[in-house]
Amino acid sequence: METLQSLADFRKEVISFVEGHLPADIAEKVHLNAELQKDDYVRWQKILEEKGWYCAHWAERDGGAGWSPLKRYAFEQALAEAGAPWILPFGPAYVGPVIAEYGTDAQKQRFLPDIIASRTAWCQGYSEPGAGSDLAGLKTRATRQGDTYVVNGQKLWTSYAHWADMMFCLARTSDEDRPQKGISFLLLDMHQPGVSVRPIMTMDMRHHVNEVFLENVEVPVENLVGAEGVGWEIAKFLLSTERLIVAETGKSRRLLDQVRSIASEAREGGKPLLDVPHFANAFTETEIALETLEASCTRLLKRAAQGQQPGFEASLLKIRGSELLQSITALATRVAARSGMPLEGIDDMDRGNRAPDPNAEMSGLLREYLTQRAASIYGGSNEIQRNIVSKARFGF
Template sequence: MRDPAIQAFRADVKQFCEKNLPRDIRDKVLAGQHLAKSDYVRWQKILFDKGWIVGHWPRAYGGQDWTPLQRAIFDDETSKAGAPWLTPFGVCYAGPVIYTFGSAQQKERYLPGIRSTDTWWCQGYSEPGAGSDLANIKTRAVRDGDQYVVSGQKTWTTMAQWADMMFALVRTSNDGKPQNGISFLLIDMNSPGVTVRPIISIDKCHHLNEVFLDDVRVPVENLVGVEGRGWTYAKFLLNNERLLGAEVGKSTRLLHQLRQTMADIREGGRPLTDDPHWRRRLGELRARLLALEAVCNEYLAAAEAGSTPGLEVSALKIMGSELIQGITGAMVDALAIKGLVYQTEGLEPGWQAPLVGVPGAPGMIREHLHDRATTIYGGANEIQRNILAKAVLGL
């Protein structure tokens, strides 16, 4: 990856973040503190003004026609810089599905709001009893004239409490294979019959929700593509989601934080960075990061040559999610040497009371707890291993 143009692009992204990422937002991210919706929106509007919020989209729809490699570099460098998670539900998921499979009316109506972050989206996939097994969804959409009447429940719906729109998989038929009766529907979250209830996760934070749909009326014009073809559009979207699961930039930033934490914690009169056990553990994590980067580079080289995503996305998802868990697990083990206390008050920006233990501990513990889900969302790693086994071994 020594192409001068690519190196210049990487330097451009890095410099842009140094100059334009608001310091208060960066400080919250690096400390693992709570971000408000306004923090995400402020950063994404800065990217919008630069023309980078949807850089990976085609120019015809307001993007920059970035190559897969440019997109990966952008994701890596913004994450390393401490930028907030680029909330993907509109930019990376709904938007590409709409401009690839949607009608001209849908493109005109929804794409501008996604680009500008004026419309906030959430993902209505998982249900009770239908997580990684999405073909088992039960939420029904029954045609009634020029509307669908939607009833059911979605769960683990990230940021639904802030959402204006949901893209959802709904069952429009029970005929044939389960996948054949699934459709892709765009639902206004302000519609009568939509109820959002919070789920407080293991990190004691609110970013997940249940969404109940009770006879919600959705215009037929909000159906994306063809009725019954939603499974095709869902697979297209999930390939994007699993590729993002590699998170090389985030792992790089967390590994640097782990190294600094080890330097700050002393045991037996010396920092953990001088302890052979901890040096070996850090080295093993570094080796795994290098291996992940190598697999990503192979994938990106193939994508640059015109290859479509295949089994690589499953491998990247497994490697990336388990590496993040390895790094944050090491963080917690290191913190535990001085006593492990999860002071959730320390996650609130501006909190000034004394912290117990190492500075930054609340954010590191929160990261560890939150990242227990990385091997579950986007298709559980067990499912990804089954995909690989079936394809490679014929099982």
């Protein structure tokens, strides 16, 4: 297992790499919390892959470097702190590990190299109208006809489906006494007839999520992952992975530092906001909460590195991580309110080599505040997570 010193050295290496290799236009977009395009993500993914870091948490046999969960956490935290884009998780963090764990040799050979090389973009077909956090209620149906499943249904809140080449999709293949038993995990080509993607504009005025309609969509039986009817088991495996990385402490650290920097320049009563007692207290309380969450993540990931599967603690990380992001961006709105800073349309700005503009930074943070309203909903709502914790810890 890595030592604290080796992880600290690795973190410095990652930050130095980002400073030397992240394209300037992408770095500015991240700093301003502006909207990144698919090409921005792919360019950065390919830079990471050249370094051997893009899917390094995968086992070596699958094309990775066999990183421990703790080293992966240190890597992703350092990336976010250094101002690198979020790594879109659908290929490297979600379906890739599923295929490596449950897929056939043919599926591994076909799909894993394309994920590593960023040749295939993925989306997650889980939520539906009436089946969000309660996935067992999903209605999308896959009917087997010879060597093909014919899929009909609707998926909702499908992040970046408008960029995706493939969807990993939960669909009902049979009706059982327990609804979880009849669900299967399919790999679905998004470029075929019968797949319709409709954008949903969220209140941050961006296009993250979509409705996806599936009408007589054909999926070869060879694209079934695992046995028919074990999709619920696979979904739980994927969600446990998702909740280990959803705390996003690196992003919280970057945003908090950015808000603190702006507050040190903003004035109230002739002195910096950071010197105003109620603002100083708010920053101190948020810093303590962040350090506590980082320590909790480290403890849980050390256990994961020793082979202990995350239990209800992963739900706690999701709850605290999402609430912390919301708290930090809410703090940003309080700073903005003292300066009368507007929400500007920064996503289409052509800034060139101009110096950083505090108004543009603050506007980006306000946009991030709107984006983070969804953090306590996606990945399983925090209400559902609390139910998981209550049942696991207290039996009710």
